[in-house]
Amino acid sequence: MNRFFNPDNPVLSFLGKLLDCIILNALWFVTSIPLITIGSSTSALYYCTLKLSRESGSSVIGEFFHSFKTNLKSGAKLSVILIPCGIAIALAGRFYRRALLPLPLVALGCGLCLLFAVIYLIEILYVFPLLARFENTTAAMLKNAFIVGIRFPLCTVMMAVIHIAIFYIGYKYFFPIFFLGEGFCAFLCSYLLKPVFALLEAGSLHKEKEL
Numbered sequence: 126m127n128r129f130f131n132p133d134n135p136v137l138s139f140l141g142k143l144l145d146c147i148i149l150n151a152l153w154f155v156t157s158i159p160l161i162t163i164g165s166s167t168s169a170l171y172y173c174t175l176k177l178s179r180e181s182g183s184s185v186i187g188e189f190f191h192s193f194k195t196n197l198k199s200g201a202k203l204s205v206i207l208i209p210c211g212i213a214i215a216l217a218g219r220f221y222r223r224a225l226l227p228l229p230l231v232a233l234g235c236g237l238c239l240l241f242a243v244i245y246l247i248e249i250l251y252v253f254p255l256l257a258r259f260e261n262t263t264a265a266m267l268k269n270a271f272i273v274g275i276r277f278p279l280c281t282v283m284m285a286v287i288h289i290a291i292f293y294i295g296y297k298y299f300f301p302i303f304f305l306g307e308g309f310c311a312f313l314c315s316y317l318l319k320p321v322f323a324l325l326e327a328g329s330l331h332k333e334k335e336l
Contacts, residue, residue: 142177142312143305145185149173150308152189160208162193164253165200169193170311172257175322178315196256202263203252207245214241247274250284254318259325277321284314 149170156166172192173185193200221234251270255261261269274281288310295302302309 145177146305146308146312149185149189150304150306152186153307156193161201161204164203164207165193165197167253168196168200168256170308171254171315174311174315175257175318177312178319192257199256199263203256207249211245214238214245218242244271246285247271247281250274250281258322273321280317280321283317287313
């Protein structure tokens with residue numbers, strides 16, 4: 126019994142991290158409500174989950190708001206850029222699916238929308254973890270997010286699958302998983318990003334932030 130309540134017990138450690146994911150998911154949701162702050166809140170979320178993936182024990186609430194405040198301006202800039210882009214891609218895709226146009230034009234339009242949707246997905250998967258881990262300009266962050274996503278396609282696909290799978294399971298089969306939500310997605314993705322970031326740090330492509 127004493128061994129079970131030992132802080133080093135892997136089961137207890139895992140349950141503790143699940144609780145941290147629930148707390149982080151709630152913090153992420155609340156701080157994302159103004160929408161313009163969703164970039165800052167997502168960056169803060171990854172700042173904390175990257176620490177959790179490194180087995181770093183700390184107060185997730187304190188660390189979240191520390192990162193949120195640090196990256197508030199940079200995250201807001203990314204939100205202002207990415208939110209309208211996402212809306213534009215969605216509206217364009219909707220238009221071409223319903224447009225009464227010649228088939229070749231519809232196919233071309235849908236193909237371009239799909240291409241931009243893939244690029245957009247890569248950006249949102251990587252730009253906020255990069256903001257959490259490295260210092261750079263907004264333009265450089267967007268550029269590097271795309272480069273990293275293309276350079277590590279397996280990681281990109283697995284990160285996308287994690288987000289889609291959690292949403293699908295919650296929507297179709299087990300609604301309570303939404304309490305873990307984006308916090309759990311970011312936590313799982315942080316394990317995938319560890320070796321990627323190690324390679325980036327070794328290459329000195331960015332100025333690294335201290336975790």
